[in-house]
Amino acid sequence: MTRKRISESTIHRLSLYYRALSLLEKENYETVSSKELAKREKLTPAQVRKDLSFFGTFGTRGLGYPVRELKHQISSILGIDRVWRVALVGVGNIGSALVSYKEFAKQGFQIVKLFDNDQRKIGSNHKGIVISDIANLETELREANIEIVVLAVPATVAQYITDDVVRAGIKAILNFAPVNLKVPPDIYLRHENMSMELEYLSFALVNNHVPKRNS
Amino acid sequence: MTRKRISESTIHRLSLYYRALSLLEKENYETVSSKELAKREKLTPAQVRKDLSFFGTFGTRGLGYPVRELKHQISSILGIDRVWRVALVGVGNIGSALVSYKEFAKQGFQIVKLFDNDQRKIGSNHKGIVISDIANLETELREANIEIVVLAVPATVAQYITDDVVRAGIKAILNFAPVNLKVPPDIYLRHENMSMELEYLSFALVNNHVPKRNS
DNA sequence: TCATATATGTGAAAAGGTTCACAAGAATAT
DNA sequence: ATATTCTTGTGAACCTTTTCACATATATGA
Numbered sequence: 373m374t375r376k377r378i379s380e381s382t383i384h385r386l387s388l389y390y391r392a393l394s395l396l397e398k399e400n401y402e403t404v405s406s407k408e409l410a411k412r413e414k415l416t417p418a419q420v421r422k423d424l425s426f427f428g429t430f431g432t433r434g435l436g437y438p439v440r441e442l443k444h445q446i447s448s449i450l451g452i453d454r455v456w457r458v459a460l461v462g463v464g465n466i467g468s469a470l471v472s473y474k475e476f477a478k479q480g481f482q483i484v485k486l487f488d489n490d491q492r493k494i495g496s497n498h499k500g501i502v503i504s505d506i507a508n509l510e511t512e513l514r515e516a517n518i519e520i521v522v523l524a525v526p527a528t529v530a531q532y533i534t535d536d537v538v539r540a541g542i543k544a545i546l547n548f549a550p551v552n553l554k555v556p557p558d559i560y561l562r563h564e565n566m567s568m569e570l571e572y573l574s575f576a577l578v579n580n581h582v583p584k585r586n587s
Numbered sequence: 588m589t590r591k592r593i594s595e596s597t598i599h600r601l602s603l604y605y606r607a608l609s610l611l612e613k614e615n616y617e618t619v620s621s622k623e624l625a626k627r628e629k630l631t632p633a634q635v636r637k638d639l640s641f642f643g644t645f646g647t648r649g650l651g652y653p654v655r656e657l658k659h660q661i662s663s664i665l666g667i668d669r670v671w672r673v674a675l676v677g678v679g680n681i682g683s684a685l686v687s688y689k690e691f692a693k694q695g696f697q698i699v700k701l702f703d704n705d706q707r708k709i710g711s712n713h714k715g716i717v718i719s720d721i722a723n724l725e726t727e728l729r730e731a732n733i734e735i736v737v738l739a740v741p742a743t744v745a746q747y748i749t750d751d752v753v754r755a756g757i758k759a760i761l762n763f764a765p766v767n768l769k770v771p772p773d774i775y776l777r778h779e780n781m782s783m784e785l786e787y788l789s790f791a792l793v794n795n796h797v798p799k800r801n802s
Numbered sequence: 803t804c805a806t807a808t809a810t811g812t813g814a815a816a817a818g819g820t821t822c823a824c825a826a827g828a829a830t831a832t
Numbered sequence: 833a834t835a836t837t838c839t840t841g842t843g844a845a846c847c848t849t850t851t852c853a854c855a856t857a858t859a860t861g862a
Contacts, residue, residue, distance in 0.1 A: 578666030
């Protein structure tokens with residue numbers, strides 16, 4: 373299905389374009405040029421055009437891109453023009469915050485299951501979702517037709533839980549634990565390492581680092 | 588001060604090496620090879636060696652790298668062998684989670700000030716820190732000698748707050764709001780976009796994307 | 803002590819990603 | 833209708849990053 377090998381950077385930038393287009397739409401823009409789009413996300417016009425060109429031709433010469441239409445196209449490319457059934461494992465600090473994080477829902481990532489191993493939490497209702505026992509992870513992930521699992525558990529147990537998740541047939545995992553996880557090659561695994569960017573800032577301050585671009 | 592221009596990717600990987608070395612230290616390893624280090628973070632041995640070579644020669648041929656020593660060196664390169672005075676603006680869902688996030692403290696990022704605009708929160712004690720009024724942001728950032736500011740505020744107000752933060756002389760900002768921010772060129776600005784990785788997973792699932800490597 | 807195995811450090815090659823530059827199409831003004 | 837301006841789409845050039853491959857150094861075992 374992959375026409376050409378799309379780089380990770382391009383995909384990440386699609387997220388940025390989508391975000392910018394959402395805003396432009398709210399501001400009642402009909403069309404937008406690659407120049408304006410680039411400016412808003414601190415990129416170059418050529419980069420914007422090249423990225424989009426991998427997926428088709430969406431613009432009109434002399435005019436630019438139709439905001440609503442392009443936004444829709446990108447959402448379709450990213451697969452966020454639908455609802456994804458997401459389960460969150462670990463309803464601690466980070467986990468709780470993620471349940472309430474509006475941005476996820478807005479983009480179709482619906483958290484429909486919560487898991488924890490804390491007896492005090494299991495069975496209780498958290499933002500409208502009853503917290504399940506992590507002991508039943510595999511079964512309940514299957515029964516609820518979960519497609520994406522978000523891990524917000526301590527690093528020490530992340531691998532065990534991951535093994536369970538993989539056994540449940542889940543193909544996409546987003547891991548917030550600061551540890552690398554072993555998964556079979558057919559599983560999509562991504563990491564959200566929140567210290568990393570702080571460490572980058574630290575490095576930059578200490579070394580007077582000259583970045584190519586901010587962000 | 589920059590010997591050579593170090594790439595962002597290299598710096599991010601230093602974070603990974605640091606993490607792996609911390610674990611290796613706990614496991615009582617004396618030395619570690621680039622091969623083992625690479626395996627643990629799903630990289631290649633050559634990559635590890637090349638990255639490290641930008642900063643000096645830390646290894647011993649035939650033996651590998653001394654775990655404790657290399658960990659210390661990397662922490663020094665990243666500037667996390669010291670304490671950073673961090674302020675967090677926005678004590679909502681994400682903000683609260685970040686205050687309790689152990690990983691930050693562990694790496695020297697000490698959150699010493701909290702700000703919010705909610706009258707119910709201002710003056711109250713949150714995990715040992717009294718929440719300040721965001722109206723006094725500029726003054727209090729200066730008075731507390733804050734070096735890094737973390738923004739966990741709604742996208743709609745992020746730019747105004749950023750302007751305040753910049754006026755306070757802060758040179759490093761980590762932004763969790765899903766919006767791009769305008770800052771002068773001498774400010775280090777980084778974004779933590781938590782939807783981005785979910786969107787990547789979505790893209791990967793829909794397009795059967797073949798990644799270069801996981802993560 | 804010598805041979806063998808191990809593993810670093812690094813130029814050079816290869817791969818990958820970004821920017822350039824321009825032809826071509828569309829809109830707008832005269 | 834025509835000229836002018838605007839802006840896309842894209843091959844090619846350029847630049848950056850990764851990987852290769854090997855000389856070099858150390859450790860280990862016989």
